[in-house]
Amino acid sequence: MNKVIFSVLVWLSVLAGRLLAGDFTWEIISAENLDFRAVAVDNYDNRIIFAGQSGYLLKSDNAGKDWRRVLSIRGRRRNINTIMVSSDHRNLVYAASDSGLYRSVDAGEHWVKIFRGKNEKEGQCNTIGVWNQLILVGTKAGLLISRDNGRSWYKQGEGLSGQEVYSIDLGPGENKTIYLAAEKGVFKSLDAGVTWERIFSVLPAGKEDTETVDPPEDCLVESRILYFVKADKVKPQLIYLATAQGVYQSLDQGKSWKKLTEYGLLDPTVKMLAQPDSLEILALTGGGVFEFQNERWQEYVIGLAAGKLGCIFLDRAGNIYLAGEKGIYRGSPRKALNYSGSSFLDEYLKTEPDIRRVQEEAIRYAELSPEKIARWRKEAARKAWLPRVSVGLDRNSTDLWHWEGGSTTKNDDDILRRGKDTLDWDVSLSWDLSELIWNEAQSAIDVRSKLMVELREDILDQVNKLYFERLRVRSELDNLAMEDRPKRFQKQLRLKELTASLDALTSGFYSEQLRLSAVN
Numbered sequence: 462m463n464k465v466i467f468s469v470l471v472w473l474s475v476l477a478g479r480l481l482a483g484d485f486t487w488e489i490i491s492a493e494n495l496d497f498r499a500v501a502v503d504n505y506d507n508r509i510i511f512a513g514q515s516g517y518l519l520k521s522d523n524a525g526k527d528w529r530r531v532l533s534i535r536g537r538r539r540n541i542n543t544i545m546v547s548s549d550h551r552n553l554v555y556a557a558s559d560s561g562l563y564r565s566v567d568a569g570e571h572w573v574k575i576f577r578g579k580n581e582k583e584g585q586c587n588t589i590g591v592w593n594q595l596i597l598v599g600t601k602a603g604l605l606i607s608r609d610n611g612r613s614w615y616k617q618g619e620g621l622s623g624q625e626v627y628s629i630d631l632g633p634g635e636n637k638t639i640y641l642a643a644e645k646g647v648f649k650s651l652d653a654g655v656t657w658e659r660i661f662s663v664l665p666a667g668k669e670d671t672e673t674v675d676p677p678e679d680c681l682v683e684s685r686i687l688y689f690v691k692a693d694k695v696k697p698q699l700i701y702l703a704t705a706q707g708v709y710q711s712l713d714q715g716k717s718w719k720k721l722t723e724y725g726l727l728d729p730t731v732k733m734l735a736q737p738d739s740l741e742i743l744a745l746t747g748g749g750v751f752e753f754q755n756e757r758w759q760e761y762v763i764g765l766a767a768g769k770l771g772c773i774f775l776d777r778a779g780n781i782y783l784a785g786e787k788g789i790y791r792g793s794p795r796k797a798l799n800y801s802g803s804s805f806l807d808e809y810l811k812t813e814p815d816i817r818r819v820q821e822e823a824i825r826y827a828e829l830s831p832e833k834i835a836r837w838r839k840e841a842a843r844k845a846w847l848p849r850v851s852v853g854l855d856r857n858s859t860d861l862w863h864w865e866g867g868s869t870t871k872n873d874d875d876i877l878r879r880g881k882d883t884l885d886w887d888v889s890l891s892w893d894l895s896e897l898i899w900n901e902a903q904s905a906i907d908v909r910s911k912l913m914v915e916l917r918e919d920i921l922d923q924v925n926k927l928y929f930e931r932l933r934v935r936s937e938l939d940n941l942a943m944e945d946r947p948k949r950f951q952k953q954l955r956l957k958e959l960t961a962s963l964d965a966l967t968s969g970f971y972s973e974q975l976r977l978s979a980v981n
Contacts, residue, residue: 490525491788500784501544502776503568505551510782511569512789513541518556520569525791531565532572534558538581543588557586562598564611575611578602583616590629592637595653599626599641606654620648620657632692638714640700642690647702649715660715661702663687691734691742701742703731708744708753725758726751735773737781745773750783814974816928822967823924829917848890924966931959 491497496514503509508524516539518532534541538559547553552568561584562576575596578584582602590597596607598614603623607614616623624644632638639650647661663686686705693699702709707729708721723729728746735743743761744751747769750761761781768787775781781792938952963971 487790487792489788490521490791492525492528494519494528495788496786497784497789498771499541499544500772500774500782500789501546501554502774502780502782503546504548504777507776507778507780509568510789511544511546511554511556512784513544513556513558515539515541517541518544518563518569518572525789531569532556532563534560536560538585542586545589545591547591549593555589555591557589557598559585562586562589562596562611576605576607576614578605587626588628588641590631590639590641592631592639592653597629597639597641597654599629599643601625604641604643604654608653617654617657620659627687628689630690630692632697633694634697638692638697640690640692640715642687642702644687647687647690647700647715660711661687661709661718688731689733691736694736701734701736703734703744705730707731708734708742721753722756723758724756725760727760732771733773735775735781737775737779743773743775743781745770745783750781812975812978813932814971814978816925818974819928819963819967819971820921820924822970823920824917826966826968826970827916827920829913829920851889853887853889920966924963927959927962927966931956931963934959 490510491512494512494514497512498515499513501511508522510521510525512519512521512528516534517530518534518541519528520531521528540559541556542559543555543557545555545557547555552566554565554569556563556565556572561574561578563572564575565572576586576598578586578600580602583600583605585601586598587601588599590599594608594610596611598605598607602616602625604617604621604626605614606617621643627642629639629641632640636651639654641648644663646659646663648657649660650657687702688705689703691701691703693701698712698714700711700715702711702718706720707723707726708731709718710721711718726744726746728748731744731746733745735745737743742753744753744758749770750773751758752761767783767785767790770783770785772784773781774784779793783790783792934952934956938949938956960972960975
């Protein structure tokens, strides 16, 4: 019994962390539109949202209630990979696509292609970084830079050697450090992109990973092992890197790296990183969002049927936007509930019957209430006050038959005649006052009481195990990706089985309480 309680307490502490990470309400805001690769929100008005599909850029002016196409891309290379809304200049928006870089200066109403590339690979833009007049575009053919706000472009060759660039980010402060993730590693520039230093190298194919990775210069290339680089918004020395093998962290601007634990990270292939003001880091995988907290990853999106995810964006109000194959989803923080301790569990269990009520119902249904034993003992004690009753009955039939004789005047003399019989009866009462102290019934009650206590403990132990096992299965089911159908089926089946077992112990009380909770 103590082992069960201990395991339950351990599970509850883990569940509390999961609930903290999932303290968002989610809604789909893309109407009937599907298959999005990118999303961004205006920095000055979060009602204005941009979302990129294959061939189209959509805009909403009313927080996702209505959408309209503001940019169409023709040809066979039509994907929109990155949308960037300027935080320094209002109404300035960029869209990096497979056919070039587009810019709008009127909040997305009109667009101009400011970069197209010299060839097909150079025209395929993956990412963008903007700082004053400096524009950096990461393409399949390398890094292209403009220092005059897009009027002229040149290709960065030194240090990068034309390798594909996956992401670009700028560090905090006035003299921004520029970081980019490319085929052969992560690069850093301290002089606005004039020179570049490699601070992380891709590991050779087949080489074992290590916790701390220093950038060897002679490593081989394993294509697309890096996906995204993210500079901390406050600490200039802190950098994060998303890879196909998890997330790395540097505390000294890339001089040394440490791989963060994969504990809790259901998919180690991390595509994108984001940093809310109140959290350490968020990681986007193909099927979910995870927060790194207390040296473990905790799923941030629980039970969200968004399909395959491609982009995460955070607005200034703390809302999270996800772009995926099922549409655009927005997660809004719930009102602060000032949770502490078990109140996390209370929030999670608000649709579940109280465990005490389930226990009481199981005991009542099995007729194993402790009051039953107490009632037996009282009744046994009263027995001594009741007398033993004895009733005696005696029938006198001596003169029942007799001869009629002695008369000469009557007829039928000397004939055997039936007379009247007589009955004698008596009633006696007796008490054994020693039974006030002890009687034989007490021994029988003691035996039955022991058996009832053992049976009651077995039933309560069974109820507790089923109850908390059901909660564990619910939690595991919430943390499974929607695409993992075989596992979800098994968890759903187990959930039904546990519910049926609790119903069998409580005569259907459990399901009835779940139904009433759903109605309310």
